[in-house]
Amino acid sequence: MPMPFYPEPAYTHGQAPRTGVLLCNLGTPDAPTPSALRRYLGQFLSDQRVVEIPKPLWWLILHGIILRTRPRKSAAKYASVWTPEGSPLAVWTAKQAALLHDALEDAGHHVLVRHAMRYGNPSIASQLDALKAEGATRILILPLYPQYSGPTTASVCDAVYAWAARTRHIPELRFVNHYHDDAGYIDALAASLKNHWKRHGPPDKLVMSFHGVPERTLHLGDPYHCESHKTARLLAQRMGLQKDDYQVTFQSRFGKAKWLQPYTEPTLVQLAQSGVERVDVICPGFSSDCLETLEEINQEAREAFLHAGGKEFHYIPCLNDSPGWIAALQGIAQQHLLGWPTQAPDRMVQASAKAHALAGGAPEGA
Numbered sequence: 001m002p003m004p005f006y007p008e009p010a011y012t013h014g015q016a017p018r019t020g021v022l023l024c025n026l027g028t029p030d031a032p033t034p035s036a037l038r039r040y041l042g043q044f045l046s047d048q049r050v051v052e053i054p055k056p057l058w059w060l061i062l063h064g065i066i067l068r069t070r071p072r073k074s075a076a077k078y079a080s081v082w083t084p085e086g087s088p089l090a091v092w093t094a095k096q097a098a099l100l101h102d103a104l105e106d107a108g109h110h111v112l113v114r115h116a117m118r119y120g121n122p123s124i125a126s127q128l129d130a131l132k133a134e135g136a137t138r139i140l141i142l143p144l145y146p147q148y149s150g151p152t153t154a155s156v157c158d159a160v161y162a163w164a165a166r167t168r169h170i171p172e173l174r175f176v177n178h179y180h181d182d183a184g185y186i187d188a189l190a191a192s193l194k195n196h197w198k199r200h201g202p203p204d205k206l207v208m209s210f211h212g213v214p215e216r217t218l219h220l221g222d223p224y225h226c227e228s229h230k231t232a233r234l235l236a237q238r239m240g241l242q243k244d245d246y247q248v249t250f251q252s253r254f255g256k257a258k259w260l261q262p263y264t265e266p267t268l269v270q271l272a273q274s275g276v277e278r279v280d281v282i283c284p285g286f287s288s289d290c291l292e293t294l295e296e297i298n299q300e301a302r303e304a305f306l307h308a309g310g311k312e313f314h315y316i317p318c319l320n321d322s323p324g325w326i327a328a329l330q331g332i333a334q335q336h337l338l339g340w341p342t343q344a345p346d347r348m349v350q351a352s353a354k355a356h357a358l359a360g361g362a363p364e365g366a
């Protein structure tokens with residue numbers, strides 16, 4: 001029986017080598033309870049990519065104040081969006097990974113697809129270990145953040161590098177940095193708007209709300225602000241919107257420092273006060289619905305707008321499991337998988353055996 005010949009190192013232990021894709025998202029608490037929130041916020045807010053305050057001072061503030069008060073308040077907010085299957089962010093992210101796998105498979109790319117969370121579960125390290133155990137010798141890291149930023153994209157890279165630093169034989173790694181201007185992504189956002197406007201007509205104003213970051217990170221060179229504006233401009237162009245038809249805002253401010261402006265909720269209040277009757281809000285930077293969209297926008301911001309005299313508030317859901325978004329993710333993955341073998345393992349064995357024979361070699365072990 002000739003041994004199969006793989007053009008791969010021996011560490012796959014006879015398994016056909018595989019290519020893996022790891023979808024990475026932010027993470028979410030395991031339950032909408034104060035204790036689960038303390039664990040989640042403790043890990044999240046200890047990340048120096050997220051809070052860039054010198055460690056000793058920040059440690060005192062985090063443990064002395066924030067982790068004593070915020071877990072209870074945040075748990076109540078999470079409870080208001082929790083589903084029978086769990087946290088919306090976790091449910092959508094798992095679904096996206098399964099759908100991306102099927103879409104790639106249908107396109108003839110036989111790859112392993114998993115998802116991981118930067119904070120909480122399943123961790124990035126556990127999913128990289130799992131991919132390796134399944135024979136992945138090449139792994140594409142695909143963060144679910146269209147716009148690059150230090151607290152999100154770079155922090156995912158940190159977690160992957162930390163795993164690699166304690167792994168003896170690391171797979172080949174590739175990272176998707178950003179896709180804020182990807183045509184498939186813009187098309188998927190445009191399809192959401194078109195769907196909504198087919199039923200309800202266009203609003204007086206479209207608000208495109210992105211998650212905020214401290215303003216100083218912009219001056220330190222973080223491209224997030226520019227990339228958010230570019231996404232907004234491309235979406236507006238794609239929809240034929242004029243400058244006055246839409247506004248870009250930044251939400252979810254944390255702490256007392258100045259963050260990117262204009263802030264979402266105060267802008268909505270101003271719009272209502274200036275006589276704008278109907279707003280539609282879309283959150284293009286979030287690839288799935290989560291606390292920040294379902295509670296902060298669709299509950300809190302809605303209430304603020306209506307309370308200030310606005311008449312109609314429409315929240316346009318995130319891309320979630322929409323076909324256009326899965327197709328966009330597939331396209332982004334395929335661009336970054338170029339040159340990596342993604343055939344089915346049996347075809348890979350046949351191809352390598354053929355290459356071996358053409359090279360004039362007798363099958364190994366013959």
Ligand SMILES: C=CC1=C(C)c2cc3[nH]c(cc4nc(cc5[nH]c(cc1n2)c(C)c5CCC(=O)O)C(CCC(=O)O)=C4C)c(C)c3C=C
Nearest residue numbers: 026027028029050074089149151152211213254290291292
């Ligand atoms: C403390 C600073 C924070 C920065 C900087 C920050 C950047 C940032 N966050 C997202 C996406 C999400 N953030 C979410 C929740 C969330 N964010 C912060 C703080 C910062 N985020 C906190 C403390 C929380 C937890 C909730 C709370 O207690 O308020 C989420 C939702 C997660 C969920 O479970 O649903 C997302 C998504 C981006 C894209 C970003 C920078 C660009």
Ligand SMILES: [Fe+2]
Nearest residue numbers: 026211252292
């Ligand atoms: Fe956040």
Ligand SMILES: [Fe+2]
Nearest residue numbers: 252291292296
């Ligand atoms: Fe928030």
